[in-house]
Amino acid sequence: MSDRHVVGALFALGAWAGALPAQTDPALLARRDALRARADSLTSRLASLDAIARDSALTVTMRVGVFAVRTTPALQEIARAAFTQADAEARRALGTFADSLGGHLTLTLREQHRAWRASWTPLVGVRRVAEKDHIVSVSLEATLDGRDVPGVLVDYPLARGELATNTLAVVERAVGFNLAAPIEPWLNHRLPLRAASDGWSASLYRTLATSDAAVVRHCVAGDSVACRVGFALDSLPRDRVSAWYDASDLPTLARTAGDPMQRGWMLQAISNDLQEACVGQRQVEACRQMLARLPDEAFRIPMPGAARESLARLALEIGGAGAVSRLRQGGAPSIGAQLAAAAGVSTDELLRRWMARVAAARPASPLPNASFVLASLACIAVCYGWAAKGKPWN
Amino acid sequence: MFRAILYTQWKWARPVLLLAMLVAGYIPVDALRAAPYKSVDTYHIPSLYLGITSASVYYQLLALGVAVVVAISTWQADGQRRHVYALSLPVPRWRFVLLRFGAGAALLGTVAVAVGLFGALAAALAPLPPMLHAYPIGLAVRFWLGALVPFALIFALLSSDPRRVRLLVAAVVTVIVVDLLLASLGTTEKPLILGWVLDGLYSGRGPLAAFLSKWMLVDV
Amino acid sequence: MSDAISLKHVAYRPAREFAIRDLNMTVPAGAIYGFLGPNGSGKTTTIKLILGMQEADDGTIDVLGHTIPQGAPQALARIGYVPEKVHLYASLTVGEMMDHHRAFFPTWDAARAGELRRQFGLRTEQKIDRLSKGESGKLMMLLALATQPELLVLDEPTDGLDPVVRRDVLSALVEYVSARNATVLVSSHLVHEQERICDWVGVMDDGALIAELPMHAFRSGIKRLRVSGAPPVLPAPPFMMLGRTATAGAEEEWGVRGWQPEMAAWIAAQGAVLREVIDLDLEESFVELLRTARSGGVA
Numbered sequence: 001m002s003d004r005h006v007v008g009a010l011f012a013l014g015a016w017a018g019a020l021p022a023q024t025d026p027a028l029l030a031r032r033d034a035l036r037a038r039a040d041s042l043t044s045r046l047a048s049l050d051a052i053a054r055d056s057a058l059t060v061t062m063r064v065g066v067f068a069v070r071t072t073p074a075l076q077e078i079a080r081a082a083f084t085q086a087d088a089e090a091r092r093a094l095g096t097f098a099d100s101l102g103g104h105l106t107l108t109l110r111e112q113h114r115a116w117r118a119s120w121t122p123l124v125g126v127r128r129v130a131e132k133d134h135i136v137s138v139s140l141e142a143t144l145d146g147r148d149v150p151g152v153l154v155d156y157p158l159a160r161g162e163l164a165t166n167t168l169a170v171v172e173r174a175v176g177f178n179l180a181a182p183i184e185p186w187l188n189h190r191l192p193l194r195a196a197s198d199g200w201s202a203s204l205y206r207t208l209a210t211s212d213a214a215v216v217r218h219c220v221a222g223d224s225v226a227c228r229v230g231f232a233l234d235s236l237p238r239d240r241v242s243a244w245y246d247a248s249d250l251p252t253l254a255r256t257a258g259d260p261m262q263r264g265w266m267l268q269a270i271s272n273d274l275q276e277a278c279v280g281q282r283q284v285e286a287c288r289q290m291l292a293r294l295p296d297e298a299f300r301i302p303m304p305g306a307a308r309e310s311l312a313r314l315a316l317e318i319g320g321a322g323a324v325s326r327l328r329q330g331g332a333p334s335i336g337a338q339l340a341a342a343a344g345v346s347t348d349e350l351l352r353r354w355m356a357r358v359a360a361a362r363p364a365s366p367l368p369n370a371s372f373v374l375a376s377l378a379c380i381a382v383c384y385g386w387a388a389k390g391k392p393w394n
Numbered sequence: 395m396f397r398a399i400l401y402t403q404w405k406w407a408r409p410v411l412l413l414a415m416l417v418a419g420y421i422p423v424d425a426l427r428a429a430p431y432k433s434v435d436t437y438h439i440p441s442l443y444l445g446i447t448s449a450s451v452y453y454q455l456l457a458l459g460v461a462v463v464v465a466i467s468t469w470q471a472d473g474q475r476r477h478v479y480a481l482s483l484p485v486p487r488w489r490f491v492l493l494r495f496g497a498g499a500a501l502l503g504t505v506a507v508a509v510g511l512f513g514a515l516a517a518a519l520a521p522l523p524p525m526l527h528a529y530p531i532g533l534a535v536r537f538w539l540g541a542l543v544p545f546a547l548i549f550a551l552l553s554s555d556p557r558r559v560r561l562l563v564a565a566v567v568t569v570i571v572v573d574l575l576l577a578s579l580g581t582t583e584k585p586l587i588l589g590w591v592l593d594g595l596y597s598g599r600g601p602l603a604a605f606l607s608k609w610m611l612v613d614v
Numbered sequence: 615m616s617d618a619i620s621l622k623h624v625a626y627r628p629a630r631e632f633a634i635r636d637l638n639m640t641v642p643a644g645a646i647y648g649f650l651g652p653n654g655s656g657k658t659t660t661i662k663l664i665l666g667m668q669e670a671d672d673g674t675i676d677v678l679g680h681t682i683p684q685g686a687p688q689a690l691a692r693i694g695y696v697p698e699k700v701h702l703y704a705s706l707t708v709g710e711m712m713d714h715h716r717a718f719f720p721t722w723d724a725a726r727a728g729e730l731r732r733q734f735g736l737r738t739e740q741k742i743d744r745l746s747k748g749e750s751g752k753l754m755m756l757l758a759l760a761t762q763p764e765l766l767v768l769d770e771p772t773d774g775l776d777p778v779v780r781r782d783v784l785s786a787l788v789e790y791v792s793a794r795n796a797t798v799l800v801s802s803h804l805v806h807e808q809e810r811i812c813d814w815v816g817v818m819d820d821g822a823l824i825a826e827l828p829m830h831a832f833r834s835g836i837k838r839l840r841v842s843g844a845p846p847v848l849p850a851p852p853f854m855m856l857g858r859t860a861t862a863g864a865e866e867e868w869g870v871r872g873w874q875p876e877m878a879a880w881i882a883a884q885g886a887v888l889r890e891v892i893d894l895d896l897e898e899s900f901v902e903l904l905r906t907a908r909s910g911g912v913a
Contacts, residue, residue, distance in 0.1 A: 120577045209525040209614040210443040217439060221524055248438040362614060367532040368539055372603055376539045383546035384495055388488040390554035392469070393477040393667070398717035401710070402703060471703045478701035481667045483718045484691035 054110065066090065066102040067167075071109040075138060075158070079109050082163035089164065090171050093193035095321035097175075097328075101144075105174055107167065108141040112153070138163075142170045149174040168194055180330030183312075183338050186232075186301070191316075191324070192309040201361035204306050208358065212253065213302030214246035220358060227351050230303045231311065233336030240299040241291050250287035254278045257291065258298035266294055311354050315343035318350065395485070400497040406467040407501055414460040415508040421456070422516035422611050425449035439523055442612070450608040453509065453533070457541035458605075460505050465548035468498045473552070495549060502541045510534030513611045526612050533611050540604035617676070618643045618765050618797035619664055624673030628659055634821040637673070641799050641814065646791060648812030648829070649801040650900055656821040657801040658698055661769050664799070665695060678765055691719065694758030698769040698801075700750040702742050708753060709738030712760075719761040727760035734782060748779035755783050759790050766791070768800040772807060784811065809833070809896040817903055824907040836899040837891055839868040844886035852877050856906040865889070869902045 058070045064080055065087025071079045091098040114136045119129045138158060141151035150173055152166045176190035196204075208220045218226035228234060229243055237243035245253055254275075258266050267275065270293055277286035301308075316323040319342045327342035336347040343350050368376075404411070425445045472480050480490055510530040517528030551559055573587040619641035627633040634656050641647045651657045662668040664677055666686025675682040680689040702711055708731070716722040731738070734752035736745075745753065751771065758766060766787070772780040788811060791798055802808055808815065815832045817825040825832070836856070842865045848855075856869035873891070881888045894902060 206614050210440050212440050217523075217525055252438060252440065365529060365532050367529075368536050368604070372607075373539065375603060376543050379543050380546040383550035384491070386550040387495065387553040388491045390491075390550070390558070392473065392553050392555060393481065394555050394557065395717050398714045402706065402714060405705060405710075471705065474704070475699075475701045478667070478697050478699075479703065482665065482690060482695045482697070482701070484687045484689075485718065486687050 058108065058110065066098050066105060068103070068106045069109065070106065072111055074135070075109050075111065078158045078160060078163065082158070082160045083107065083167060085160065085164040086167035086171070089168055090193060093316065094175070094324050097322070097324035100325070101171075101175075104145050105171070106143045107170070108139075108143075108151075110139045110141065111135045112137040112139055112156075140166055140170055142174050144174045144178060147177070149177060165194070175324065179328055180332075180338070183327065183335055186335050187308060187312055188305050190309070191327075192313045193316075196310060196313070198361070200306075201310075201357075202363040204304075204310060205358055205361045206363065207304055208307060209362075211302065211304070212249055212256070213244045214249055215244045216302050216304075216307075219303075219355070222355065222359070224348065224351050224355060227355060228336065228347070230301075231308065231335070231351075232301045232303075233339070233347060233351075234334050236296075236301075240296060241288075244299065244302045247284045250284055250291065251279055251282045253299075254287045254290050257294055266298060269293060307358075310357075311350070312339060312342075314354050314357065315339040315350055318343040318345055318353065320344075396493055396496060399493045400500055402471070403464075403468055403494070403497045403501060406471060407464050410460060410463045410467070411501060411505060414456060414505045415512075417452075417456055418505060418508040419512040421449050421452045421509075422513045424452075425611065426516050426520040439525065443526070446610055446612045447608060450610060453537060453609040453611075454540065454605050456505075456509075457537050458544055461502060461541040461543075461545035462548055464498050464501050465545045465552065468494055468549060469552040491553060494553075495546070498545055498549060499542055502545060503538055506534045506538035506541070509537045517612060522612060525614060527614070528612050530611060533609055536604065536607075536609050540609070543602065543604065616643055617641065618645070618678060619647075619799060620674075620676045621660075621664070622674045624660075624663060624670045624675060626659065626663060626668065626670045626672075628668065632656070632659075632821060634659060634663075634670075637821075637823055639816055639823050639826060641797060641816075643797050644795050645814045646798040646800065646812045647814040647816060648808035649799055649816050649818065650803065650805060650808060651801075651818035652803060652904065655818045657818050658769055659821075660818065661767055661799070661801060665690065665693065665767060691721070692764045694761050694763035694766045696751075696754045696758050696766075696768045696771045698773065700742075700747075700754065702750070702753065702757075704741075704743035706742055707738060708736050708740045708742065708745075711742060711753065712738070712757065715757045715761070721762045723760050723762050726762070727756060730756040730759060730786065733786065748775050751775050751779060751783060755786060759786060762794065764794075764796055766796055766798045766800075768798065770802055771800065772802070772804065780807075787811075805897040805900050815896075817900060819904055819907050822907075825903050832899060833896055834893075835873065836869070836871050836894050836902055837873040838894055838898075838902070839870055839873075839881075839888060840890040840892065841866050841868055841881060842887050842889055844881075844884060848884060852880055856902055869906060 057072050060069075060071050060073055060076045062069050062071075062076070062080065064083035067083050067087060069079060069083060087098075090101075094101070112135065113133050115131060115133045116128045117131045117134075118126045120126050135156045137156050138154050139151055140154060140163070142149040149170060151170060154163055154166050172190050172193050175193075176184065176187055178184075179187065179189075179191065205220065208216050211217055211220075213230065215226045215230040219230045229237060241250070241253070257263075270290055274286055274290050277283045278290045279287075312327075316327070319326060323342045323344070326344075327338060329341070332338035332341055340347045340350055345353075425448065426442070427445065481487075483490065485493070510533060513530035513533055514528065517530065522528060554562075569587055576586070617640050619639065621637050621639040624637040624639075625633070625635055632654075637660065639660070649657050649660075659668065663670050663675060664682065666683035666689070669683050677685075677689040678692050680686070682689060703714070706714065712727055712731070716724070716727075734749075734756060736749060736753055736756070740749070742750070742753070751774075755771065758768075768787070771787075772783055775783065784807070787798070790796065800808070800812065809829070813829050815825070815827060815829050816823055827835070840861075842863070844866055851870075853873050854871040856871055858869075859867045861867055875891075878888050
């Protein structure tokens with residue numbers, strides 16, 4: 001009988017035992033506890049055996065730039081190519097800090113197998129069909145000084161560029177997980193390394209300009225004080241609602257504030273009439289009263305994560321080679337000071353440049369672009385050609 | 395000559411075009427209703443933006459609907475008389491088709507102009523905050539081009555040799571059936587050709603790409 | 615240019631069960647050409663080929679010096695066409711239809727159009743889908759005549775019209791033709807009507823032109839002979855034998871074309887007796903031709 005079967009039997013037994021009426025026989029209770037302990041130990045043993053079995057396929061160990069890599073023979077070539085590309089991009093972004101990663105960051109590229117495939121049938125839909133064992137995806141895992149960093153799954157067959165991009169994403173998390181407080185949670189435990197595309201920047205501009213928070217909108221409109229407050233660069237304001245929102249924002253804020261999982265609990269203390277007056281009838285005073293009864297934690301920094309990332313990325317760009325190292329040094333009194341240290345310029349200068357960059361990313365006029373116009377005209381021309389040759393009277 | 399053709403097509407499609415213009419006037423009013431017509435400071439920008447984003451779909455539906463009706467009405471009268479009158483006119487067929495197509499495009503243009511004018515009017519009445527701007531011309535151009543593509547497709551189908559259309563439909567049905575059969579035999583995870591066709595039509599460069607993007611009267 | 619319309623070896627198969635085969639047809643310039651034939655004989659199809667509305671599979675078509683279908687637009691600019699069925703846009707008014715038509719014909723004579731409209735009793739604000747059959751016929755004739763065409767192609771222009779309207783339409787046509795010396799191709803199965811106005815006749819049956827000749831030749835050239843005592847086998851006659859039918863006793867009736875009185879001597883030489891020479895009117899001649907053609911005789 002395999003360990004797996006033993007564990008299953010013990011779980012079943014445990015479940016049955018739990019369903020029995022309360023026992024008082026000490027011998028029986030001792031026997032039950034022993035069985036539970038055995039089940040627990042077997043579960044962890046099974047996990048470790050699984051890990052050993054999975055790792056046994058990782059016979060290739062190599063060093064690519066700053067990365068120590070473990071992978072399978074089948075993935076060796078593509079891994080080398082993709083990690084070389086990722087290493088070059090990471091060096092560009094991290095500067096001299098990249099070298100300090102060497103020897104600390106280990107990447108594991110592991111095959112994920114499947115012995116079935118999905119088959120699509122009309123009316124029935126997708127069903128599983130048994131098939132020869134094959135690779136369906138590849139998991140990219142990382143550890144930094146032995147600490148696990150969240151990994152990613154990449155579709156197989158692999159494309160070098162896609163794997164390199166995913167590698168950078170993992171590196172962003174690896175570096176972001178080891179930043180000094182208070183900037184680590186401010187950056188959502190991720191240090192952005194990749195340059196933003198024009199589309200991403202335009203999307204960020206749109207998000208900021210139509211934000212739920214007045215302070216963010218004012219920031220994009222050119223108010224640097226609003227930016228400083230919206231980013232919470234110095235400290236979190238004492239009265240977050242007044243500092244970040246204006247009257248017109250309050251009904252929506254009252255509807256959305258707080259962690260969705262905890263909203264029910266938070267709103268228990270607030271009368272239904274007050275909630276209705278605020279959310280339903282949009283009475284600003286009712287909203288003020290309602291929001292005043294919510295804890296401060298219900299109001300998070302209004303500047304979205306993407307904006308914070310973009311500010312941090314700008315700081316790294318301005319700061320150059322040693323920027324990441326400076327950012328990782330703790331001791332700064334505020335987020336603004338920490339970013340300014342990384343950038344090597346004042347917080348005001350950093351904000352000024354960031355605002356200029358955001359303003360430049362404002363989407364162009366929504367006039368259709370040339371490729372759309374050409375595609376439309378081509379389609380129209382083909383249709384006209386078809387129509388001109390037609391003989392509908394036949 | 396073009397004026398004569400335009401007049402007939404206007405007469406045939408007039409009720410729908412007038413209705414479309416009315417709808418074109420109503421959509422921005424409905425979208426900007428979130429904005430009180432008093433001052434910039436008192437309304438909620440995200441709600442306003444959401445309303446305008448939702449209106450994008452109504453503009454697209456309007457463009458599609460009016461394009462279909464104009465295309466059908468363009469050929470209906472000729473089709474009823476088996477094109478005898480059109481064929482007795484002293485103009486080459488390609489030119490007659492061009493005149494009909496041009497007139498249809500012009501009529502769609504009138505609705506696009508209405509979209510632009512009403513959009514500009516509504517945006518002028520609802521004072522926009524500094525972060526938001528009205529783009530009635532961009533919207534009108536997008537509306538016109540967006541409507542022209544389905545108009546051209548239906549126009550081409552309706553002015554085709556019925557045998558050709560039957561052949562085309564038969565080919566499409568055959569491809570779909572073969573595609574579904576192959577998929578059901580387990581060769582593919584999902585219908586391949588249909589997937590390609592839909593991807594092609596709706597990709598960024600496909601002829602229906604216009605319907606993927608947002609048609610915003612007001613944007614940042 | 616001596617021929618307004620010329621078709622040479624034209625072949626066209628619009629459907630599996632019907633075909634036009636080796637059609638040769640000539641409409642002389644200035645002629646009023648009656649295009650006769652029973653329903654379904656191919657008259658309308660031939661007219662559509664002439665106007666370039668259908669494309670022949672083989673052969674050549676020339677109309678007013680233009681090769682059809684390539685030169686159809688140029689030819690159509692000089693042609694007035696009245697089709698068999700109403701082909702106008704139903705939702706337009708009479709005035710709108712006239713304006714629409716004028717836009718395509720630089721030769722449009724507005725004054726003449728107005729005159730004809732009054733003459734036909736049509737009002738500009740009348741909607742076309744509310745016009746009676748007679749009024750629609752008049753409007754189509756108006757549109758055809760107001761473009762001052764050199765060639766009028768009329769497909770059953772008076773079919774289904776009451777006698778008063780028919781007279782109005784025909785008199786307008788005759789008046790125009792006499793004033794402009796235009797060529798007319800008029801298709802009809804109303805033989806008597808053709809007899810009154812046509813100077814050339816073409817007879818079509820089952821996709822083939824079985825006769826084409828001047829009206830006077832058609833009218834006087836076809837006779838029915840009552841003959842008795844003729845031998846079963848005859849040598850080649852000096853006239854064209856269209857048909858030979860046994861009647862009562864030893865008598866026979868012969869349908870002949872190209873008859874001259876002196877040919878009676880040839881009959882006598884065969885030992886037969888010519889009892890009677892019967893003159894046929896146009897309709898009887900037409901029927902005789904069709905009967906001969908359908909029985910496989912030479913028309």
